[in-house]
Amino acid sequence: MMQHSLLLWIVLLVGGVFGDEYVPVSVMEGDSVTLISNITKLQKNEGLNWYINDATIIAKIDEDTQRSSVEEKEENLKSRLELNESTGSLTIINISKNDSRDYKLQTTGKIKGNPKIFKVIVNGVPIVEKNGVKSVSVMKGDSVTLHTGVTQKDGVMWTFQNSDLTHNQTGDLTITNIGNRQSGNYDLEINTSRLSLRRTYLVVLIGEKPRVSVKKGESVFLSTGVKDIQTFDLMLWIFEGRTIAEINKRGNSIYDSRDGRLQMNDKSGSLIISNSASTDAGDYNLIINSSTQSLQRTISVTVSNLGVFPGAEAGIVVGLLVFLWCLQL
Structure with a gap:
């Protein structure tokens, strides 16, 4: 496993040395992720193209007309792509495991430079998901930690019912002693220089403390x-x-x-x-x-013990005492 990881980073390093910039991106199924172009605002005679697997153009901004368009023909992906007309950043909504691939950004016109390749890996999730919302079933009294999948806390924000929440050093959110007031949607937002990510967890209370x-x-x-x-x-x-x-x-x-x-x-x-x-x-x-x-x-x-439940034993004892008291009358 270490050899594979080392090989990956050697490939990324060599790619960077020869011009291409490689950006590893790891997300979860159902996330909405934005691949950041790092362009403040496209000017006249500046454009860009987005490719998948270094071959097919899926989105572009024309350097002459400044018009933006989503070119992807696969309807399932096309309906989930959003291209920012000002910056050229590309958003993939409700991402799936089939979206794991290389996304290449190539600037054109006056700002033409070396390509930037986002190596997107989409991880499966072991929980029920619907419309991009990850459902977490809990019982009263449970404690649950919702993971971000990132190693830094900078740029991480959690909100619940429009209120900001405090997270730990990795950005993960821990909810303790869960009750009715703690159930609902927990929204995660991560913003870095490389990507923006949106994720929602729905904490569902399914029963009393077992x-x-x-x-x-x-x-x-x-x-x-x-x-x-x-x-x-x-x-x-x-x-x-x-x-x-x-x-x-x-x-x-x-x-x-x-x-x-x-x-x-x-x-x-x-x-x-x-x-x-x-x-x-x-x-x-x-x-x-x-x-x-x-x-x-x-x-x-x-x-x-004795084939009866706690409380019943005490009731039997009290009943015997009352019976003996009655005999003495």
Whole structure:
């Protein structure tokens, strides 16, 4: 992996030495990204062409007439392209994995210079997406971190209900102890000298804080709510400060099988604890990480004795005391 990355940067460096400027751009499906031309305003006898894969013109501004046009014939892409008439910057709306390719900017006329090539890589997202909005399902009490995918915080702005939000040093946004007031659209805007990016996360509250109550000897089912773990990078189950199970891209591991009573679903990451005991009661912390988000959830498990649930035992005791009191009357 390091050899491939080193080779890529050698290619970029060599390209830069011989004239072409290479700009690596990594985005997520559904983003709207603007490839920045770094031109303040096109003047008379100045124009530019945008190419894909160094061959087909998809957009241009004529150096003589100053007229702008989108030339791409593929309707699916053409309808998602916007060309700024003043600067020549190119915007791709609701970008898809099929849009991963080289976008070459060639200036013409008085400002003709070396080409600038944007190497756009579109990463898939492990969450539900509709019309470019990334949906994140949470439960009450969850904490979630929404990732930007960039390494710097400069030029990063998060807003929620028209209010600016504070993010961490990488620009990622963490929302803790989620309730009704924290659900809704979170808008991300990133502006750098190379690109502008727009992204929206929709945080959807789907239920109350999860609690599981069983009778001693019954099975405990701890659901992740995930249909396919392969879309995530890492999943951890933690109990009393110790990791008891883990799933990552390489496989899964169970660190505390509880004498074979604990099993994990290979596809969803959910846990099943059979023949439950009082020692199985407590808080189980679930951590799920992906390129778009990191989620933390606590599931409280109660295991009742004598075939009754907590509260019922106290009721039985009170009932016996009342019965004995009545006998003494």
